[in-house]
Amino acid sequence: MLLERIRGIVFEKEARRQNTKVLVCGLNPKFDENLRQDFDVYSQFYPGTKTAALLNVAGLSTAVRQGYDIVHIFADVSQDGFIGGADGSTLSGTSLIQNCCDSGVKLLWVASSNPPGAYVNGFKPGGNRINLVMTIDRRGSHFSDFLRGLLHRMSLGKPMPVAWSEVAPQSSGHPAHAGLPDTIFSAGHPAAKFSP
Numbered sequence: 001m002l003l004e005r006i007r008g009i010v011f012e013k014e015a016r017r018q019n020t021k022v023l024v025c026g027l028n029p030k031f032d033e034n035l036r037q038d039f040d041v042y043s044q045f046y047p048g049t050k051t052a053a054l055l056n057v058a059g060l061s062t063a064v065r066q067g068y069d070i071v072h073i074f075a076d077v078s079q080d081g082f083i084g085g086a087d088g089s090t091l092s093g094t095s096l097i098q099n100c101c102d103s104g105v106k107l108l109w110v111a112s113s114n115p116p117g118a119y120v121n122g123f124k125p126g127g128n129r130i131n132l133v134m135t136i137d138r139r140g141s142h143f144s145d146f147l148r149g150l151l152h153r154m155s156l157g158k159p160m161p162v163a164w165s166e167v168a169p170q171s172s173g174h175p176a177h178a179g180l181p182d183t184i185f186s187a188g189h190p191a192a193k194f195s196p
Helices: 002-017 029-045 055-062 092-102 116-122 142-155 160-167 175-179
Strands: 022-026 048-055 070-074 082-084 090-092 107-110 131-137 183-185
Touching: 022 029, 022 055, 022 107, 022 116, 022 183, 029 048, 029 070, 029 131, 055 070, 055 090, 055 092, 082 092, 090 092, 092 107, 116 131, 142 160, 142 175
Parallel strands: 022 048, 022 070, 070 107, 107 131
Antiparallel strands: 082 090, 131 183
């Protein structure tokens, strides 16, 4: 009986370690309203969600190393694919992806609207195991609705590509497409799960 009780405690501690850690952060005060909106959505499904208003890429790099599963970031991305901080500091998208992978991040989401060419030019996953979402156009309130639907499914244990296909069906002309943000999704870690 004592051994069963001890095993139960060990199992409970292991289960707690599996909980998804989320960071919602921004590199410029102009994104504060969107940051708050997305933080509110994440915290509905992931109670331990943290938020940070960062002013430079050094702060971002330090934050990424804190062991998050999801990093949801607001930043301007230059045409050559560099993320810019409010202080003028920059980091290539590819370097950010590598930093995230080195720190165990399973999902990197650039949530601010940026031109598609900026992502194509500077966000190269290079075979790293990471899910990557790059936002082209948030499309106002549609973004929050989409994020809520996606996180709801992911928090129930569905892998992200499955949840994504349910919220954003891939068939052209599907009526759901009218209410979706414009994004690029690369499923580099398709089996990753994000429990609450």
